[in-house]
Amino acid sequence: MPVPVIRPARPDEYDEVARVWMESFVSTGLGESTPTLLAQLRERVRREAEKGWSLYVADDNGRIAAMLAVHVPDRYLDQLFVAPEYQRAGLGRRLLRFTREKLPDEIWLRCIRENDNAWRWYEREGFVFEREAVEPMNGFTMKYYRWKKGAAP
DSSP, rough: OOEEEEEEOOOHHHHHHHHHHHHHHHHTTTTTOOOOHHHHHHHHHHHHHHHTOEEOOOOOOOOEEEEEEEGGGGEEEEEEEOOOTTTTTTTHHHHHHHHHHSSSSSEEEEETTTOHHHHHHEEEEEEEEEEEEEEEEEEEEEEEHHHEOOOOO
């Protein structure tokens, strides 16, 4: 199977990016796939792209396998979601490596506390837990992490 290519997302792909985001989120067991959630994510992708997200996709011969959103000025990895059928095959690690190329000195991120697989993975990848706080937009308790180049794991 060919390796998906990481490239900038096009505006005509935003709806598909939102679908991949929703399916990946639902695969964590923390939410349900609903038309309302999909509509909210579609709106958010458009809004955040207009506000400065650098939005990338992993393109598998025209099929979006993953999405990555970073906010370069803030050194912030905002979203990294891999479609369920592409999970556990190294694509997330490739996207994180790509993020480190874009943000080589420091990266901040957050993930839902109950998403054990995500935060444990980030910790294995060298991110250090900083704090927890409730996110008013969605009501989830978020774990905040930081990776700094040259820091001890």
